[in-house]
Amino acid sequence: MPKPETNTKTLWVLGFVLLAVVLIMLPYLLSFSQQEILVLLMINVLLVSSYRLLTLTGEWSLAHAVIMGVGAYSSALAAKQLGLPVPVSMLMGAAAAGFLAFLLSFPLLRMKGFYFLIGSFAAGEIIRLTWKWSDLTFLFGGPKGIKRIPPFPDILSIDFYEPVNYYYLCLIVVAVSLLILYRVERSRIGLTFHAIHWQDKLAESVGVNTFRYRMLAFVISAFFAGLAGGLYAHYVGAVAPNRFDVEEMVYILIWAIVGGTATFYGPIIGVVALTILNEVILRSFGVDEMRPMFYGAILIISILFLPNGLGSLLPKIKEWFAGRRDKSAMAEQPAQ
Amino acid sequence: MTIELFLQTVVNATYAASYMALIAVGFVLIFGVMGVVNFAHGELYMAGAYTVVALYADQGFPFFLAVAVGLVFVGLLGLLMELALFQPLRDNPLGGLIASIGFLLILQTIAVLGFGVRMENVPPSTQDKLVLLDGAVLTYQRLYVIVAAVGLLTALWLFLRKSKFGWALRACAQDREAAVLQGMSINQTARLAMFIGAALAGVAGALTAPLVSPTPFMGHSVIVTAFIIIIVGGLGSLEGAVLVAILYAFVHTFVTTLYDGTLANIVGLLLMLAVLVVRPTGLFGAKERA
Numbered sequence: 242m243p244k245p246e247t248n249t250k251t252l253w254v255l256g257f258v259l260l261a262v263v264l265i266m267l268p269y270l271l272s273f274s275q276q277e278i279l280v281l282l283m284i285n286v287l288l289v290s291s292y293r294l295l296t297l298t299g300e301w302s303l304a305h306a307v308i309m310g311v312g313a314y315s316s317a318l319a320a321k322q323l324g325l326p327v328p329v330s331m332l333m334g335a336a337a338a339g340f341l342a343f344l345l346s347f348p349l350l351r352m353k354g355f356y357f358l359i360g361s362f363a364a365g366e367i368i369r370l371t372w373k374w375s376d377l378t379f380l381f382g383g384p385k386g387i388k389r390i391p392p393f394p395d396i397l398s399i400d401f402y403e404p405v406n407y408y409y410l411c412l413i414v415v416a417v418s419l420l421i422l423y424r425v426e427r428s429r430i431g432l433t434f435h436a437i438h439w440q441d442k443l444a445e446s447v448g449v450n451t452f453r454y455r456m457l458a459f460v461i462s463a464f465f466a467g468l469a470g471g472l473y474a475h476y477v478g479a480v481a482p483n484r485f486d487v488e489e490m491v492y493i494l495i496w497a498i499v500g501g502t503a504t505f506y507g508p509i510i511g512v513v514a515l516t517i518l519n520e521v522i523l524r525s526f527g528v529d530e531m532r533p534m535f536y537g538a539i540l541i542i543s544i545l546f547l548p549n550g551l552g553s554l555l556p557k558i559k560e561w562f563a564g565r566r567d568k569s570a571m572a573e574q575p576a577q
Numbered sequence: 578m579t580i581e582l583f584l585q586t587v588v589n590a591t592y593a594a595s596y597m598a599l600i601a602v603g604f605v606l607i608f609g610v611m612g613v614v615n616f617a618h619g620e621l622y623m624a625g626a627y628t629v630v631a632l633y634a635d636q637g638f639p640f641f642l643a644v645a646v647g648l649v650f651v652g653l654l655g656l657l658m659e660l661a662l663f664q665p666l667r668d669n670p671l672g673g674l675i676a677s678i679g680f681l682l683i684l685q686t687i688a689v690l691g692f693g694v695r696m697e698n699v700p701p702s703t704q705d706k707l708v709l710l711d712g713a714v715l716t717y718q719r720l721y722v723i724v725a726a727v728g729l730l731t732a733l734w735l736f737l738r739k740s741k742f743g744w745a746l747r748a749c750a751q752d753r754e755a756a757v758l759q760g761m762s763i764n765q766t767a768r769l770a771m772f773i774g775a776a777l778a779g780v781a782g783a784l785t786a787p788l789v790s791p792t793p794f795m796g797h798s799v800i801v802t803a804f805i806i807i808i809v810g811g812l813g814s815l816e817g818a819v820l821v822a823i824l825y826a827f828v829h830t831f832v833t834t835l836y837d838g839t840l841a842n843i844v845g846l847l848l849m850l851a852v853l854v855v856r857p858t859g860l861f862g863a864k865e866r867a
Contacts, residue, residue, distance in 0.1 A: 301671065348850060348853070348854045351854060352853060352854075354670075355614065356853060358614075358674075359804055359808055359849075359853065360850060360853045360854075362804065363804070363805075363808075363846045363849050363850045363853070364850060366801065366842075366846050367843055367846045367847060367850070370839050370842055370843050370846070371843070373839055374839045374840065374843070375837060375839065486797075487797060491678055491682070494675070494678065495678075498675055530686070530689055530690065531686060531690070532686075533682040533683075533685055533686045533689075534682060534683050534685075534686035534687070536679075536682055537678070537679040537680065537681065537682030537683040537686070538679065538683060539679075540675060540676070540678060540679035540682070541662065541676050541679035541680065541683075544666065544669070544672055544675045544676050544679070545662075545665060545666070545676070548669060548672065
C-alpha cells in the first residue's frame, strides 16, 4: 500500500515544520527567567542525547557529568588563559572531552556492566577531585572553580548575552548535533553498536572489533557532552567542581531512564517533561527544596511501572489510535 | 613524623577502619545475596546518624538507647526497600540500583525538610578518654565505635557460620539459583540480608554522629568509600571487605595526615581503578560472577 506511506511521510515533515515553528516562537511566550531555563534545557537535551549514544552499546557510565565538565573547564581555560575566541574554544573543549574519553577507554572498556559503571565513576571522581585539589588551584581554581569566563562574542551585532539570542545559538548547535547523532545511530556504525549491546560474542565472531566500536561510541558521546559543557560554561560564566558531581550525574540518569533509552526521542522527552514538571509544579508552589524527593519518586515509579520509559508510551498511543480507526473502519463496512 | 603523631594516626585509622568495615560489610552482604548495588547505603548511614540527632541531641534520651533505636529503625528502612523496590525488580538487572538512587534522593529530602541543610552538632555522650603511652589519645566516643564494630562483626560472622539462616544467606550469595533449587526462599533470605546490611550502616551512623557533625549529604563520601572497599576487596567477599576496610582506613588516614584529604581520596580511587583494571575480581574475590 503506497498511499499510507506517503501520508506518514508528509505527516513527519509537517510535524518537523510545526516543531521548528514552536521552537523558534517559544522564547517570546516565556518570561525572562523561563528563557534562561530554556537555554539550560537545550544544553541538557544535548547532554542526555549524547549519553544515549553510549547506552546503545549497553554500557551505563557514571562519568558523563564529569566529561561535560571537562568540556566546560577546557573551553573556559582556552578562552580565558589562552585568549582563544569562544567558538573555537568550545570546539576545543569538546575535542578535549573526546580525547579524554579516548584515553579513558583503555582502562575502562576492559570492563563491562557493573564493573564499567563503577570504573567510570572512579575515573570521573578522580578528574573532579583534581579540579578541587589545592595544589592545582592556580589552574582550576580549587573548589570555587573558574569565574568570569569570557562570554560568547557578539556576531553581526547580535548580543549573545541575551538569553533569547543564546537560545537560538544553542538551538542551532543542538539541532546540528542531534542530526549527527541520529545519522551515526542509523549508519552501519550505529547498527554495530546495537549488535555489540545484544550479541557481543556473536559480533566478535563475525569479525567486529568490539573494543574499537565501544571506544568510538564513548568518544563521540564524550565529544557532544563536552560541547554541551562549553555551551554551559560561556553562558553561565562560571564552572565549579560540584556542578559536575554525582548528583548531576543522577539527574542525567533520571532523564534518560524516565524517558527511556530505547528510542532516539525517549531521553529528550524525559528531560523536557521533567524540566516542565519541575518548573511548573515545584517552582510555582515554592517547594524547591522538595526537588530531589520529587525526582526520586518519579524515578522509582517509572522503573517500577514504566521500565521502558515515557518513550515507550508513544507507540502504544499510536497503536491505540490505529486500533480505534481500524475498529471504526470495520464498523462502517456494511455487515453482510 | 614524631612517634606521638604516628601513634595518634594509628589510633585514628583504627577508628576509621571500624566504621568503614561496618558500612562495607553491610554493602557487600546486600550485593552478595541479592546482586543489587545499594546506592542508598550512604543515606542509610545518614538515617542512623539523624536518629541519634533526633532522639539523643534533641529529645535528650540516653545515647545508647538512641543508637539501639537507630539500628532497628534503619534495619526496618532496609526491609522497606527490599519489599517495595528490590523484590518487584528482581528480574531487572539495573532496576535495583536505579530504584535505590530514587530512594536515596527521598531519604535526603526528608532529612533536609526535617532538620535543615546545616550541620548538626551532637554533643559527646562522654568526656572520658584513654591516654596511651607517648600521649596518643583515644576518646571513649571513638572506643565505642571500635568495640561495636568488633562485637557486631564477630556476631555476624558466627551467625553466618553457625545458624541455619546464616547458611542460607551464604548459599544464596554463592549461587542464587542453586540455593532456590535446594528449597531456600530467596525472598526471605533477601529480607534478612537487607535488614542486617541496613542495620549495620545505621549503627555506624548512629555511633559516629557525635564525631562527624551529620548533614543530609554525608552519605556521598560514605558510598564512595564503600565502593572502593567492595571493589578492592572483591564483590561478595565479607572477609575481603573487612581486611580492605582496615587497609584503606590506614592508607587514607595516613595520607590525610601527611598531605591532605583530597589527595587521600584520589589515592583511594586510583587504587580502586588499578584493581578494576588488573584484577576485576578484587584481591579476595573467589571468582567472577556471571
